[in-house]
Amino acid sequence: MTLTFDNPSEQRRWYSVDDGVMGGVSQSGFNVVDDEGHFHGEVSLENGGGFASVRREPNGFEPTLADAQGIALTVQGDGRTYQLRLKSSSLGDASAYRVKFTPPQDHWETLHFSWDAFEAVRRGTVLSDAPAITPNDIYQIGFLIADRTAGAFCLRVKRIESGH
Template identity: 80%
Template sequence: MTLTFNEVDEQQRWYSVDDGVMGGESQSQFSVVDGEGCFHGEVSLENGGGFASVRRKPNGFEPTLANALGLALTVRGDGRTYQLRLKSTSLGDASAYRVKFTPSQNAWETLHFPWDTFEAVRRGTVLTDAPPLHPSDLTQVGFLIADRTAGSFCLQLTRMDALR
């Protein structure tokens, strides 16, 4: 499985879920330009907010994830910490598996995330009794920023690959 950002309709597959669902004012979007994806926007701490996220269904690569050892991202950051988040049928609607990462600002890098590096969370709280992540149960993949810092952000991506 490889997800690149060269398809014309890739941008339409991503949608935002920001803190406006609870009264916050953060805003984000996912853009695709010249083979590069970008999760960007503005985090606001007003009205109890402080997070922004984008997600998409794993359509096009979910069957091959069942045999993968994890995921790899080719990214460039802005000095802020992000989360790669995976929704699964194993967890409730408000829960996800996450791994945090702070990509380099100055160079593209490929980060490797074996399945056992993901932790189950519900609204930021780690779920100690959650089942282990089963890649065959994934229903969504996404990115979230919730670093308690107001301001603009931009996470650039060129690839997402299954680890073999």
């Protein structure tokens, strides 16, 4: 599986889920610009908020990750820490597998995450009794920022691919 951002229609597959679901006022979006995906917005700590996220629609995420050893991201950041989040049918709807990363600000870097780098979480709490990640059960991919820091952010993504 390789996901690139050379087709502007890719932008329509991503949607935001921000802290407004719990009263917060953070805002985010996802744009495709110059063959890059940009997860951007502003995190606000007001009203008990503090996170912003985007998710990619499940359909069209073929081929599956069944034979992959993990995921590789080619990214450039802004000094902030992000999460790559994977929704899996082996977890409840409010849960996901996550891995945290802080990409470089001044150059592109490909970060490799094996499946055992991911931890199961539900609303920010680690689920110690969750099953290990099963690549074949992953149906959604997304990014989240929840670093308890107010302000603007932008994660630039060049490609997302299955690691071998």
